[in-house]
Amino acid sequence: MRFITMVDIRKLNSPKETKGKIKGIIFDFDGVLSSFQMRIGWPILNAALMVKPELSRKRIIDTTMVIFDHLTTLEKMPKKTELLKLIFETGKRFGMSNFQALKFIVITSIIYAKNRKRIVPRTGVREVLQELLAQDFIMILLTNSSHGVIKVAKERIPELNRFDLILTRDDLKAIKPSEEGFLKVLELTGLKPEELLSIGDQASDIIASKKVKIRTIATFDEGMEFTKKHLIREKPDFIISDLQEIPELLRFLRDRIIEDIRTTIDLTEKPLQEYLLSDELNVKYTGP
Template identity: 25%
Template sequence: MMTLQPIDGVIFDMDGLLLDSESLAMDALIHAGAAVGYDMPASFCRRMVGVAADGCRALVLETYGESFPLQAFFAAQEVHLRDLVDAGRLVMKEGVAPLLDYLDAEGIPRAVATSSSRVRADHHLALTNLHWRFDVIVTRDDVTRGKPDPEPYLTAARQIGVPAAQCLALEDSHSGARAAHAARIPVIVVPDLLEPNDDIRRKALAIMEDLHMVLDFIRQARS
Protein backbone atom coordinates (compact mmCIF):
# COMPACT_ATOMS: atom_id res chain seq x y z
CA MET A 1 0.00 0.00 0.00
CA MET A 2 1.26 3.49 -0.86
CA THR A 3 1.49 6.38 1.56
CA LEU A 4 -0.65 9.41 0.84
CA GLN A 5 0.84 12.75 -0.18
CA PRO A 6 -1.22 15.95 -0.39
CA ILE A 7 -4.25 15.43 -2.63
CA ASP A 8 -3.93 18.06 -5.35
CA GLY A 9 -5.88 16.25 -8.07
CA VAL A 10 -8.43 13.44 -8.32
CA ILE A 11 -8.74 10.99 -11.21
CA PHE A 12 -11.98 9.04 -11.54
CA ASP A 13 -12.77 5.85 -13.36
CA MET A 14 -16.13 6.12 -15.14
CA ASP A 15 -18.02 2.82 -15.42
CA GLY A 16 -18.97 1.38 -12.05
CA LEU A 17 -17.46 4.33 -10.19
CA LEU A 18 -19.14 7.48 -11.49
CA LEU A 19 -21.90 5.69 -13.37
CA ASP A 20 -23.97 2.66 -12.46
CA SER A 21 -23.21 1.16 -15.86
CA GLU A 22 -21.39 -2.12 -15.27
CA SER A 23 -24.61 -4.09 -14.73
CA LEU A 24 -25.92 -2.66 -18.01
CA ALA A 25 -22.72 -3.68 -19.77
CA MET A 26 -23.02 -7.19 -18.33
CA ASP A 27 -26.62 -7.43 -19.56
CA ALA A 28 -25.51 -6.25 -23.00
CA LEU A 29 -22.66 -8.79 -23.17
CA ILE A 30 -24.93 -11.70 -22.25
CA HIS A 31 -27.54 -10.49 -24.76
CA ALA A 32 -24.90 -10.14 -27.48
CA GLY A 33 -23.59 -13.65 -26.83
CA ALA A 34 -27.09 -15.07 -27.31
CA ALA A 35 -27.52 -12.97 -30.45
CA VAL A 36 -24.52 -14.66 -32.10
CA GLY A 37 -25.44 -18.13 -30.80
CA TYR A 38 -23.24 -18.44 -27.72
CA ASP A 39 -24.20 -18.98 -24.08
CA MET A 40 -22.02 -16.42 -22.34
CA PRO A 41 -22.31 -16.80 -18.56
CA ALA A 42 -22.20 -13.84 -16.21
CA SER A 43 -19.08 -15.28 -14.57
CA PHE A 44 -17.22 -14.90 -17.87
CA CYS A 45 -18.63 -11.45 -18.64
CA ARG A 46 -17.53 -10.28 -15.20
CA ARG A 47 -13.94 -10.89 -16.25
CA MET A 48 -14.32 -8.06 -18.77
CA VAL A 49 -15.28 -5.48 -16.14
CA GLY A 50 -12.92 -2.51 -16.31
CA VAL A 51 -11.00 -3.95 -19.27
CA ALA A 52 -10.57 -1.95 -22.47
CA ALA A 53 -12.11 -3.20 -25.72
CA ASP A 54 -8.86 -4.65 -27.06
CA GLY A 55 -8.36 -6.63 -23.87
CA CYS A 56 -11.97 -7.85 -24.01
CA ARG A 57 -11.49 -8.98 -27.61
CA ALA A 58 -8.38 -10.93 -26.66
CA LEU A 59 -10.21 -12.56 -23.73
CA VAL A 60 -13.16 -13.61 -25.89
CA LEU A 61 -10.93 -15.13 -28.57
CA GLU A 62 -8.82 -16.90 -25.97
CA THR A 63 -11.97 -18.41 -24.43
CA TYR A 64 -14.15 -19.12 -27.46
CA GLY A 65 -11.58 -19.54 -30.24
CA GLU A 66 -10.63 -17.75 -33.42
CA SER A 67 -13.87 -18.73 -35.16
CA PHE A 68 -15.94 -16.64 -32.73
CA PRO A 69 -17.86 -13.87 -34.59
CA LEU A 70 -16.08 -11.09 -32.73
CA GLN A 71 -17.22 -8.13 -34.80
CA ALA A 72 -20.89 -9.15 -34.77
CA PHE A 73 -20.73 -9.85 -31.02
CA PHE A 74 -19.34 -6.46 -30.03
CA ALA A 75 -21.61 -4.66 -32.49
CA ALA A 76 -24.64 -6.36 -30.89
CA GLN A 77 -23.33 -5.52 -27.43
CA GLU A 78 -22.91 -1.84 -28.34
CA VAL A 79 -26.43 -1.60 -29.77
CA HIS A 80 -28.03 -3.30 -26.76
CA LEU A 81 -26.08 -1.16 -24.30
CA ARG A 82 -27.07 2.00 -26.17
CA ASP A 83 -30.72 0.88 -26.04
CA LEU A 84 -30.51 0.37 -22.27
CA VAL A 85 -28.83 3.72 -21.76
CA ASP A 86 -31.26 5.61 -24.00
CA ALA A 87 -34.16 3.96 -22.16
CA GLY A 88 -33.09 5.82 -19.03
CA ARG A 89 -31.33 2.96 -17.25
CA LEU A 90 -28.04 4.84 -16.83
CA VAL A 91 -27.71 6.74 -13.54
CA MET A 92 -24.96 8.27 -11.45
CA LYS A 93 -23.58 6.33 -8.52
CA GLU A 94 -24.47 7.45 -5.02
CA GLY A 95 -22.22 10.23 -3.72
CA VAL A 96 -20.90 11.56 -7.04
CA ALA A 97 -22.54 15.00 -6.84
CA PRO A 98 -21.42 15.95 -3.30
CA LEU A 99 -17.87 14.78 -4.00
CA LEU A 100 -17.66 16.87 -7.17
CA ASP A 101 -19.23 19.84 -5.35
CA TYR A 102 -16.49 19.60 -2.72
CA LEU A 103 -13.74 19.46 -5.34
CA ASP A 104 -15.28 22.52 -7.00
CA ALA A 105 -15.34 24.43 -3.72
CA GLU A 106 -11.71 23.50 -3.00
CA GLY A 107 -10.51 24.22 -6.55
CA ILE A 108 -9.11 20.70 -6.94
CA PRO A 109 -8.63 19.67 -10.59
CA ARG A 110 -10.12 16.38 -11.64
CA ALA A 111 -10.09 14.02 -14.59
CA VAL A 112 -11.77 10.89 -15.88
CA ALA A 113 -9.57 7.97 -16.99
CA THR A 114 -11.77 5.33 -18.58
CA SER A 115 -11.41 2.14 -20.59
CA SER A 116 -14.44 3.15 -22.65
CA SER A 117 -14.21 4.66 -26.11
CA ARG A 118 -14.44 8.40 -26.70
CA VAL A 119 -17.88 8.03 -28.29
CA ARG A 120 -19.25 6.01 -25.37
CA ALA A 121 -17.66 8.18 -22.69
CA ASP A 122 -18.90 11.43 -24.22
CA HIS A 123 -22.39 10.01 -24.68
CA HIS A 124 -22.69 8.63 -21.15
CA LEU A 125 -21.18 11.63 -19.39
CA ALA A 126 -23.30 14.07 -21.39
CA LEU A 127 -26.45 12.06 -20.72
CA THR A 128 -25.84 12.20 -16.97
CA ASN A 129 -24.80 15.88 -17.14
CA LEU A 130 -21.31 15.07 -15.85
CA HIS A 131 -19.20 15.96 -18.89
CA TRP A 132 -18.74 19.62 -17.91
CA ARG A 133 -17.65 18.76 -14.38
CA PHE A 134 -14.24 17.40 -15.40
CA ASP A 135 -11.17 19.28 -16.59
CA VAL A 136 -9.93 16.32 -18.62
CA ILE A 137 -11.47 13.11 -19.98
CA VAL A 138 -9.00 10.42 -21.07
CA THR A 139 -10.55 7.50 -22.97
CA ARG A 140 -9.16 4.32 -24.50
CA ASP A 141 -8.94 6.19 -27.80
CA ASP A 142 -6.53 8.73 -26.29
CA VAL A 143 -3.80 6.31 -25.23
CA THR A 144 -1.69 3.60 -26.82
CA ARG A 145 -2.21 1.10 -24.01
CA GLY A 146 -5.33 0.74 -21.88
CA LYS A 147 -5.73 -0.36 -18.27
CA PRO A 148 -4.12 -2.21 -16.50
CA ASP A 149 -1.26 -0.29 -18.13
CA PRO A 150 -0.56 2.97 -16.24
CA GLU A 151 -0.74 5.13 -19.39
CA PRO A 152 -4.37 6.32 -18.92
CA TYR A 153 -3.63 7.52 -15.39
CA LEU A 154 -0.28 9.08 -16.25
CA THR A 155 -1.92 10.88 -19.18
CA ALA A 156 -4.73 12.21 -16.99
CA ALA A 157 -2.33 13.42 -14.29
CA ARG A 158 -0.16 15.16 -16.86
CA GLN A 159 -3.13 16.86 -18.49
CA ILE A 160 -4.48 18.28 -15.21
CA GLY A 161 -0.95 19.40 -14.34
CA VAL A 162 -0.60 17.47 -11.08
CA PRO A 163 2.28 15.08 -10.28
CA ALA A 164 1.05 11.50 -10.17
CA ALA A 165 2.01 11.00 -6.51
CA GLN A 166 -0.12 14.03 -5.55
CA CYS A 167 -3.21 12.67 -7.27
CA LEU A 168 -5.78 10.31 -5.84
CA ALA A 169 -7.31 7.64 -8.10
CA LEU A 170 -10.81 6.28 -7.56
CA GLU A 171 -11.58 2.88 -9.03
CA ASP A 172 -14.01 -0.02 -8.82
CA SER A 173 -12.28 -2.64 -11.00
CA HIS A 174 -9.20 -4.77 -10.54
CA SER A 175 -7.80 -3.68 -13.90
CA GLY A 176 -8.20 -0.02 -13.04
CA ALA A 177 -6.71 -0.36 -9.56
CA ARG A 178 -3.67 -2.07 -11.05
CA ALA A 179 -3.33 0.73 -13.60
CA ALA A 180 -3.39 3.43 -10.94
CA HIS A 181 -0.95 1.53 -8.73
CA ALA A 182 1.43 1.04 -11.67
CA ALA A 183 1.27 4.81 -12.27
CA ARG A 184 2.32 5.32 -8.63
CA ILE A 185 -0.98 7.03 -7.88
CA PRO A 186 -2.61 6.14 -4.54
CA VAL A 187 -5.93 4.45 -5.31
CA ILE A 188 -9.10 4.03 -3.30
CA VAL A 189 -11.23 1.14 -4.51
CA VAL A 190 -15.01 1.42 -4.27
CA PRO A 191 -16.18 -2.06 -5.35
CA ASP A 192 -19.09 -2.45 -7.75
CA LEU A 193 -19.48 -5.87 -9.41
CA LEU A 194 -16.05 -7.17 -8.41
CA GLU A 195 -14.98 -7.73 -4.84
CA PRO A 196 -11.32 -6.83 -4.27
CA ASN A 197 -9.00 -9.81 -4.03
CA ASP A 198 -5.85 -9.99 -1.91
CA ASP A 199 -3.71 -8.42 -4.65
CA ILE A 200 -6.04 -5.42 -4.96
CA ARG A 201 -6.23 -4.99 -1.19
CA ARG A 202 -2.42 -4.83 -1.09
CA LYS A 203 -2.29 -2.26 -3.89
CA ALA A 204 -5.12 -0.03 -2.64
CA LEU A 205 -4.72 2.83 -0.24
CA ALA A 206 -8.14 1.85 1.09
CA ILE A 207 -11.32 -0.06 0.20
CA MET A 208 -14.45 2.03 0.76
CA GLU A 209 -18.15 1.29 0.49
CA ASP A 210 -19.18 4.40 -1.42
CA LEU A 211 -18.16 7.88 -2.56
CA HIS A 212 -19.57 9.48 0.59
CA MET A 213 -16.79 7.70 2.49
CA VAL A 214 -14.29 8.93 -0.11
CA LEU A 215 -15.46 12.51 0.42
CA ASP A 216 -15.02 12.19 4.20
CA PHE A 217 -11.56 10.75 3.63
CA ILE A 218 -10.45 13.59 1.34
CA ARG A 219 -11.81 16.22 3.73
CA GLN A 220 -9.86 14.71 6.62
CA ALA A 221 -6.71 14.30 4.52
CA ARG A 222 -6.78 17.97 3.54
CA SER A 223 -7.68 19.35 6.98
Protein backbone atom coordinates in the same frame (compact mmCIF):
# COMPACT_ATOMS: atom_id res chain seq x y z
CA MET B 1 -14.86 26.03 -19.59
CA ARG B 2 -11.84 24.28 -18.09
CA PHE B 3 -12.25 21.07 -20.10
CA ILE B 4 -9.05 19.97 -21.86
CA THR B 5 -8.54 17.05 -24.22
CA MET B 6 -5.50 15.69 -25.97
CA VAL B 7 -6.60 17.71 -28.99
CA ASP B 8 -5.41 20.76 -27.05
CA ILE B 9 -2.24 19.55 -25.37
CA ARG B 10 -1.07 22.06 -22.79
CA LYS B 11 -0.40 22.29 -19.10
CA LEU B 12 -2.94 23.93 -16.87
CA ASN B 13 -1.61 27.42 -16.23
CA SER B 14 -1.10 26.60 -12.59
CA PRO B 15 -2.53 24.05 -10.19
CA LYS B 16 -5.44 25.43 -8.19
CA GLU B 17 -4.53 26.65 -4.76
CA THR B 18 -5.72 24.14 -2.20
CA LYS B 19 -4.79 24.08 1.46
CA GLY B 20 -4.23 20.38 1.92
CA LYS B 21 -2.13 17.53 0.67
CA ILE B 22 -4.51 16.18 -1.98
CA LYS B 23 -5.04 18.60 -4.87
CA GLY B 24 -6.43 16.43 -7.67
CA ILE B 25 -8.71 13.42 -8.10
CA ILE B 26 -8.58 11.00 -11.03
CA PHE B 27 -11.83 9.15 -11.73
CA ASP B 28 -12.41 6.11 -13.86
CA PHE B 29 -15.81 6.09 -15.61
CA ASP B 30 -17.52 2.68 -15.89
CA GLY B 31 -18.13 1.24 -12.43
CA VAL B 32 -17.14 4.48 -10.68
CA LEU B 33 -19.30 7.30 -12.03
CA SER B 34 -21.59 5.18 -14.20
CA SER B 35 -23.01 1.70 -13.70
CA PHE B 36 -20.76 -0.97 -15.19
CA GLN B 37 -23.60 -3.44 -14.86
CA MET B 38 -26.10 -1.49 -16.94
CA ARG B 39 -23.80 -0.58 -19.84
CA ILE B 40 -21.52 -3.61 -20.09
CA GLY B 41 -22.39 -6.33 -17.58
CA TRP B 42 -26.11 -6.59 -18.32
CA PRO B 43 -25.77 -7.08 -22.12
CA ILE B 44 -23.30 -9.94 -21.61
CA LEU B 45 -25.30 -11.59 -18.83
CA ASN B 46 -28.61 -11.20 -20.65
CA ALA B 47 -27.16 -12.73 -23.82
CA ALA B 48 -25.69 -15.63 -21.83
CA LEU B 49 -29.02 -16.39 -20.15
CA MET B 50 -30.87 -16.22 -23.47
CA VAL B 51 -28.54 -18.89 -24.87
CA LYS B 52 -28.18 -20.96 -21.68
CA PRO B 53 -30.99 -20.18 -19.18
CA GLU B 54 -29.77 -22.73 -16.65
CA LEU B 55 -26.51 -20.85 -15.92
CA SER B 56 -25.73 -20.81 -12.19
CA ARG B 57 -24.69 -17.68 -10.30
CA LYS B 58 -21.39 -19.36 -9.38
CA ARG B 59 -20.54 -20.02 -13.02
CA ILE B 60 -21.42 -16.44 -13.95
CA ILE B 61 -19.20 -15.05 -11.18
CA ASP B 62 -16.29 -17.40 -11.93
CA THR B 63 -16.42 -16.52 -15.64
CA THR B 64 -16.63 -12.80 -14.88
CA MET B 65 -13.51 -13.02 -12.73
CA VAL B 66 -11.60 -14.77 -15.52
CA ILE B 67 -12.61 -11.99 -17.93
CA PHE B 68 -11.52 -9.31 -15.45
CA ASP B 69 -8.17 -11.04 -14.98
CA HIS B 70 -7.71 -11.09 -18.76
CA LEU B 71 -8.53 -7.39 -19.06
CA THR B 72 -5.71 -6.49 -16.66
CA THR B 73 -3.23 -7.75 -19.26
CA LEU B 74 -4.49 -5.59 -22.16
CA GLU B 75 -2.83 -2.25 -22.86
CA LYS B 76 -4.55 -1.75 -26.22
CA MET B 77 -8.19 -2.10 -27.18
CA PRO B 78 -8.63 -5.53 -28.79
CA LYS B 79 -9.24 -5.65 -32.53
CA LYS B 80 -12.67 -6.79 -33.71
CA THR B 81 -11.45 -10.34 -34.41
CA GLU B 82 -9.81 -10.52 -30.97
CA LEU B 83 -13.00 -9.26 -29.33
CA LEU B 84 -15.11 -11.87 -31.12
CA LYS B 85 -12.66 -14.55 -30.02
CA LEU B 86 -12.90 -13.31 -26.42
CA ILE B 87 -16.72 -13.44 -26.53
CA PHE B 88 -16.57 -16.97 -27.98
CA GLU B 89 -14.17 -18.10 -25.25
CA THR B 90 -16.46 -16.49 -22.66
CA GLY B 91 -19.34 -18.54 -24.04
CA LYS B 92 -17.27 -21.71 -23.71
CA ARG B 93 -16.47 -20.81 -20.11
CA PHE B 94 -20.21 -20.52 -19.54
CA GLY B 95 -20.38 -24.19 -20.59
CA MET B 96 -21.80 -23.55 -24.06
CA SER B 97 -21.36 -25.76 -27.10
CA ASN B 98 -19.61 -24.28 -30.14
CA PHE B 99 -22.98 -23.54 -31.75
CA GLN B 100 -24.26 -21.89 -28.56
CA ALA B 101 -21.05 -19.85 -28.28
CA LEU B 102 -21.50 -18.56 -31.84
CA LYS B 103 -25.10 -17.67 -31.03
CA PHE B 104 -23.81 -15.94 -27.89
CA ILE B 105 -21.49 -13.79 -30.05
CA VAL B 106 -24.37 -12.64 -32.24
CA ILE B 107 -26.76 -11.87 -29.37
CA THR B 108 -24.09 -10.14 -27.28
CA SER B 109 -23.09 -7.95 -30.23
CA ILE B 110 -26.70 -6.92 -30.89
CA ILE B 111 -27.55 -6.16 -27.26
CA TYR B 112 -24.27 -4.35 -26.59
CA ALA B 113 -24.70 -2.19 -29.71
CA LYS B 114 -28.07 -1.08 -28.36
CA ASN B 115 -26.69 -0.43 -24.86
CA ARG B 116 -23.21 0.89 -25.67
CA LYS B 117 -24.12 4.45 -24.81
CA ARG B 118 -26.62 3.67 -22.07
CA ILE B 119 -25.34 5.77 -19.19
CA VAL B 120 -26.81 5.17 -15.73
CA PRO B 121 -25.09 7.32 -13.06
CA ARG B 122 -24.26 5.49 -9.85
CA THR B 123 -26.33 6.43 -6.81
CA GLY B 124 -25.32 9.82 -5.41
CA VAL B 125 -22.58 10.43 -7.98
CA ARG B 126 -23.82 13.86 -9.08
CA GLU B 127 -24.06 15.08 -5.48
CA VAL B 128 -20.55 13.80 -4.74
CA LEU B 129 -19.10 15.51 -7.82
CA GLN B 130 -20.87 18.77 -6.97
CA GLU B 131 -19.39 18.70 -3.47
CA LEU B 132 -15.86 18.03 -4.75
CA LEU B 133 -16.11 20.67 -7.48
CA ALA B 134 -17.12 23.20 -4.83
CA GLN B 135 -13.91 22.40 -2.94
CA ASP B 136 -11.73 23.29 -5.94
CA PHE B 137 -10.07 19.93 -6.42
CA ILE B 138 -8.56 19.47 -9.87
CA MET B 139 -11.03 17.00 -11.36
CA ILE B 140 -9.80 14.49 -13.91
CA LEU B 141 -11.49 11.70 -15.86
CA LEU B 142 -9.21 8.97 -17.22
CA THR B 143 -11.14 6.18 -18.88
CA ASN B 144 -10.77 3.26 -21.27
CA SER B 145 -14.17 4.24 -22.69
CA SER B 146 -14.45 6.13 -25.98
CA HIS B 147 -14.91 9.85 -26.57
CA GLY B 148 -18.38 9.07 -28.00
CA VAL B 149 -19.49 7.41 -24.76
CA ILE B 150 -18.22 10.33 -22.66
CA LYS B 151 -19.96 12.82 -24.93
CA VAL B 152 -23.26 11.12 -24.06
CA ALA B 153 -22.23 10.82 -20.41
CA LYS B 154 -21.84 14.60 -20.13
CA GLU B 155 -25.56 14.90 -20.82
CA ARG B 156 -26.46 12.38 -18.09
CA ILE B 157 -23.80 13.64 -15.66
CA PRO B 158 -23.50 17.38 -16.43
CA GLU B 159 -20.80 17.84 -13.78
CA LEU B 160 -18.37 16.21 -16.23
CA ASN B 161 -18.52 19.44 -18.23
CA ARG B 162 -16.76 21.17 -15.33
CA PHE B 163 -13.88 18.69 -15.14
CA ASP B 164 -10.41 20.12 -15.68
CA LEU B 165 -9.15 17.25 -17.80
CA ILE B 166 -10.79 14.35 -19.64
CA LEU B 167 -8.73 11.64 -21.32
CA THR B 168 -10.40 8.75 -23.15
CA ARG B 169 -8.93 5.77 -24.99
CA ASP B 170 -9.13 7.88 -28.18
CA ASP B 171 -6.62 10.34 -26.71
CA LEU B 172 -3.94 7.78 -25.82
CA LYS B 173 -1.86 5.08 -27.48
CA ALA B 174 -2.34 2.63 -24.62
CA ILE B 175 -5.15 1.95 -22.15
CA LYS B 176 -4.96 1.00 -18.48
CA PRO B 177 -3.15 -0.98 -17.08
CA SER B 178 -0.60 1.06 -19.04
CA GLU B 179 0.55 4.08 -17.06
CA GLU B 180 0.50 6.34 -20.14
CA GLY B 181 -2.72 8.12 -19.16
CA PHE B 182 -1.48 8.81 -15.63
CA LEU B 183 1.82 10.17 -16.93
CA LYS B 184 -0.16 12.47 -19.23
CA VAL B 185 -2.20 13.64 -16.24
CA LEU B 186 1.00 14.53 -14.38
CA GLU B 187 2.31 16.38 -17.43
CA LEU B 188 -0.83 18.40 -18.10
CA THR B 189 -1.73 19.29 -14.52
CA GLY B 190 1.76 19.87 -13.17
CA LEU B 191 0.81 17.93 -10.04
CA LYS B 192 3.04 15.47 -8.22
CA PRO B 193 1.92 11.84 -7.69
CA GLU B 194 1.48 12.41 -3.96
CA GLU B 195 -0.94 15.27 -4.69
CA LEU B 196 -3.34 12.97 -6.55
CA LEU B 197 -5.80 10.20 -5.73
CA SER B 198 -7.04 7.69 -8.29
CA ILE B 199 -10.48 6.07 -7.98
CA GLY B 200 -11.20 2.93 -10.01
CA ASP B 201 -13.20 -0.29 -10.04
CA GLN B 202 -10.80 -2.56 -11.93
CA ALA B 203 -7.42 -4.08 -11.16
CA SER B 204 -6.11 -2.26 -14.24
CA ASP B 205 -6.88 1.09 -12.55
CA ILE B 206 -4.88 0.09 -9.49
CA ILE B 207 -1.96 -1.35 -11.46
CA ALA B 208 -1.62 1.75 -13.65
CA SER B 209 -1.86 4.13 -10.68
CA LYS B 210 0.76 2.26 -8.70
CA LYS B 211 3.22 2.39 -11.60
CA VAL B 212 3.44 6.15 -11.12
CA LYS B 213 3.05 6.02 -7.31
CA ILE B 214 -0.41 7.60 -7.14
CA ARG B 215 -2.55 6.57 -4.16
CA THR B 216 -5.51 4.40 -5.13
CA ILE B 217 -9.11 4.03 -3.98
CA ALA B 218 -10.86 0.92 -5.25
CA THR B 219 -14.63 0.69 -5.43
CA PHE B 220 -17.13 -1.77 -6.84
CA ASP B 221 -20.46 -1.28 -8.57
CA GLU B 222 -23.75 -2.36 -7.01
CA GLY B 223 -24.20 -6.08 -7.58
CA MET B 224 -20.46 -6.53 -8.20
CA GLU B 225 -19.40 -7.19 -4.60
CA PHE B 226 -17.78 -10.46 -5.66
CA THR B 227 -15.08 -8.46 -7.49
CA LYS B 228 -13.65 -7.29 -4.17
CA LYS B 229 -11.09 -10.12 -4.03
CA HIS B 230 -10.02 -9.20 -7.58
CA LEU B 231 -9.33 -5.65 -6.38
CA ILE B 232 -7.68 -6.47 -3.06
CA ARG B 233 -5.19 -8.75 -4.80
CA GLU B 234 -3.64 -5.63 -6.37
CA LYS B 235 -3.38 -3.93 -2.94
CA PRO B 236 -5.17 -0.61 -3.41
CA ASP B 237 -4.57 1.86 -0.58
CA PHE B 238 -8.30 2.06 0.20
CA ILE B 239 -11.39 0.12 -0.79
CA ILE B 240 -14.95 1.45 -0.51
CA SER B 241 -18.34 0.18 -1.65
CA ASP B 242 -20.16 3.51 -1.93
CA LEU B 243 -18.91 6.53 -3.85
CA GLN B 244 -20.66 8.73 -1.29
CA GLU B 245 -17.88 7.81 1.16
CA ILE B 246 -15.37 9.75 -0.95
CA PRO B 247 -15.93 13.27 0.47
CA GLU B 248 -15.35 12.14 4.06
CA LEU B 249 -12.24 10.20 3.10
CA LEU B 250 -10.89 13.18 1.17
CA ARG B 251 -11.55 15.52 4.10
CA PHE B 252 -9.38 13.23 6.19
CA LEU B 253 -6.60 12.89 3.63
CA ARG B 254 -6.50 16.55 2.67
CA ASP B 255 -4.61 17.53 5.83
CA ARG B 256 -2.87 14.27 6.65
CA ILE B 257 -0.35 11.88 5.19
CA ILE B 258 -0.71 8.17 5.84
CA GLU B 259 2.98 7.47 5.56
CA ASP B 260 3.08 3.71 5.35
CA ILE B 261 0.08 1.77 4.01
CA ARG B 262 1.24 -1.84 4.17
CA THR B 263 -2.16 -3.43 3.68
CA THR B 264 -5.36 -2.19 2.10
CA ILE B 265 -7.49 0.03 4.34
CA ASP B 266 -10.79 -1.76 3.79
CA LEU B 267 -13.58 0.68 4.60
CA THR B 268 -16.18 -1.93 3.64
CA GLU B 269 -15.18 -3.87 6.77
CA LYS B 270 -14.85 -1.05 9.32
CA PRO B 271 -14.87 2.77 9.33
CA LEU B 272 -11.75 4.89 9.11
CA GLN B 273 -12.06 6.02 12.74
CA GLU B 274 -11.66 2.42 13.93
CA TYR B 275 -8.42 2.12 11.98
CA LEU B 276 -7.17 5.32 13.61
CA LEU B 277 -8.14 4.24 17.12
CA SER B 278 -6.41 0.88 16.67
CA ASP B 279 -3.11 2.56 15.68
CA GLU B 280 -3.01 0.53 12.46
CA LEU B 281 -2.11 3.65 10.46
CA ASN B 282 1.01 5.78 10.72
CA VAL B 283 -0.60 9.20 10.27
CA LYS B 284 1.22 12.52 9.96
CA TYR B 285 -0.86 15.69 10.34
CA THR B 286 0.01 18.44 7.85
CA GLY B 287 -2.68 21.00 8.66
CA PRO B 288 -2.12 24.42 10.25
